[in-house]
Each structure stands twice: as structure tokens, then as C-alpha cells.
Amino acid sequence: MTVQSPTPFPAQPSAPRQIAFDRQELGAILTLYGRMVAAGEWRDYGMSFLRDVAIFAVFRRAAENPLFRIEKRPALRNRQGMYAVIGMDGQVLKRGQDLATVLRVLERKLIRPVD
Template identity: 75%
Template structure:
């Protein structure tokens, strides 16, 4: 019998760790509950991990949450990017960066 080897992270790809995903999915869940978001996708590439959120699955993403470890020493590894490609917030602390999305939630509920 040839058992499959245990899972090992690919050192050539950037990924979100469990804590980072928990933070992102908490915000995602609140936005889904508010009816703002309906779907998401994740991409793990050589230089960046991307969590994209959609209003509908067939659209372009409304926002991209990116992790770029190479920018950790400069402006910060995390960024929220709008549909038009503008960086809405960048920083070293993921919860702080994601607050830009919370402001959108407050506006949607008012």
C-alpha cells in the first residue's frame, strides 16, 4: 500500500495562516450577514496570498485582501485593494487594515 505523504506547506507559495484566515473570515461573515458579499476566492502565489470577495460569483472582486511578506519591512505586508485597483489601506497589522471594510459595513447598515 502506498499511503500519500503528509501535507507540507509549499515554501514557494505565500499563504494565510490559520489566525489570519480567522480574522478575514470574521469580517467576511459579517459582510455576508449584512447582504453585502456573497462569495470569495483564495489564491496562493509565489509573492502574494489573495482573498477576493464578490457580490456575485460571476463578477470581478469587490475587494482583494493581500498578504505580501516582502513588503513587511516597508509599508506593511497586508493591503485591502478596491475593485478599481486602488489600495484602500495598507499596514503591518491585519485587523487594523481590515477596518477599512468595517467602515463600509457601518455605512451599509445606517
């Protein structure tokens, strides 16, 4: 008969899970970001990964409030959609299930009339 010894390190309660953008989502966001930087519209960004939301914030200057926030809230997946673009004033500009579709609201800013 073998007696199993108690583990020297008892099971730790798992840390609260964070929401984050996956590689594909981050690639789509950073592609748009690069194009907007090249156009002179955006200059800086910040990311926050919290318990219920992942946020990609875009700034014109580092010392300002964000121009836009791109949020991922998986809890809203079955309702309005888990992706949202939120303006500086807190207004939801676009919400949906597909990140590429939601980001199109920001891509329109790249289209300018030619004089």
C-alpha cells in the same frame, strides 16, 4: 568499515514556496466575511496562493470582478506593510503591518446610519 549505499531517491529540488494566510489571519478575514454576508454586502469569495502573494478576493456575485482583494505580501513587510486592501479599480484602500487595522477600512461599510 560500513559503506553507505546511495539513496534510491536523489534529493528533489524543493517546489517553489507559496505564500498563504495562517490560521489566525484567515480567522480574522473569515469573521469579517461572515458579518458582511449577514449584512447582504458580500456573497462569494476566492483565494489564491502564489509565490509572492496570498489573495483573498470578495465578490458580490460569483461571475463578477472582485469588489475587494485582501493581499499578503511578506516582501513588503519592512516597507509599507505586508497587508493591503485593494478596491475593485486597483486602488489601495489601506496598507499596513497589522491585519486587524487594515481590515477596519472594510468594517466601516457595516456601520450605517439609523433612520
